[in-house]
Amino acid sequence: MIWLELAAVLVIICFSIVLLFGAPYVPTLKPQVEAALKLADLKPGQTLLELGCGDGKVLAAAARRGLNAVGYELNPLLALIARLRTLRYRRQVKVVWGDFWRKPWPPAEGIFTFLLPKYMDKLDKKVERYGHKPVRLVSFAFQIPGKRARSERSGVYLYTYK
Numbered sequence: 784m785i786w787l788e789l790a791a792v793l794v795i796i797c798f799s800i801v802l803l804f805g806a807p808y809v810p811t812l813k814p815q816v817e818a819a820l821k822l823a824d825l826k827p828g829q830t831l832l833e834l835g836c837g838d839g840k841v842l843a844a845a846a847r848r849g850l851n852a853v854g855y856e857l858n859p860l861l862a863l864i865a866r867l868r869t870l871r872y873r874r875q876v877k878v879v880w881g882d883f884w885r886k887p888w889p890p891a892e893g894i895f896t897f898l899l900p901k902y903m904d905k906l907d908k909k910v911e912r913y914g915h916k917p918v919r920l921v922s923f924a925f926q927i928p929g930k931r932a933r934s935e936r937s938g939v940y941l942y943t944y945k
């Protein structure tokens with residue numbers, strides 16, 4: 784019984800600690816995953832970065848389309864789930880456990896995020912400084928303040944950086 788309680792406490796700690804650093808875990812729904820990948824418009828062999836990859840659903844969908852994908856996830860339990868979920872695509876998908884604000888980003892043609900409004904300005908500045916442009920940023924639900932999205936589909940917004 785004590786193990787069950789300890790496990791429950793561990794799960795609560797993992798999910799609440801993320802709240803100090805970023806957006807909480809809420810998975811993107813399938814229609815929005817489809818919309819995001821359409822807007823990203825990447826070709827097989829190109830790379831999608833997912834900033835906060837949750838359970839790996841988007842990474843797996845990207846790999847099914849022949850893309851390479853790198854996901855960052857702060858919550859160790861979710862990072863583990865994402866790794867297990869994408870195991871069959873291990874040649875294409877890498878899951879990095881850690882804070883995407885602090886980790887270096889590899890070259891990629893597309894970025895997908897589902898964060899919170901308060902992080903969008905910081906994200907914009909970070910992508911502006913990204914050394915591998917051009918890159919297409921796709922954000923579910925939240926827009927970049929003061930910037931006009933190039934396109935929108937099912938609540939997913941596309942921004943391009945050159």
Ligand SMILES: C[S@@+](CC[C@H](N)C(=O)[O-])C[C@H]1O[C@@H](n2cnc3c(N)ncnc32)[C@H](O)[C@@H]1O
Nearest residue numbers: 805806808809810811835836837856857882883
């Ligand atoms: C709203 S959820 C979206 C999950 C996934 N991208 C999806 O669309 O289904 C945000 C995710 O970002 C993760 N996250 C938040 N801040 C982070 C950070 N600084 N570094 C890495 N992951 C972070 C959270 O743990 C959570 O899983």
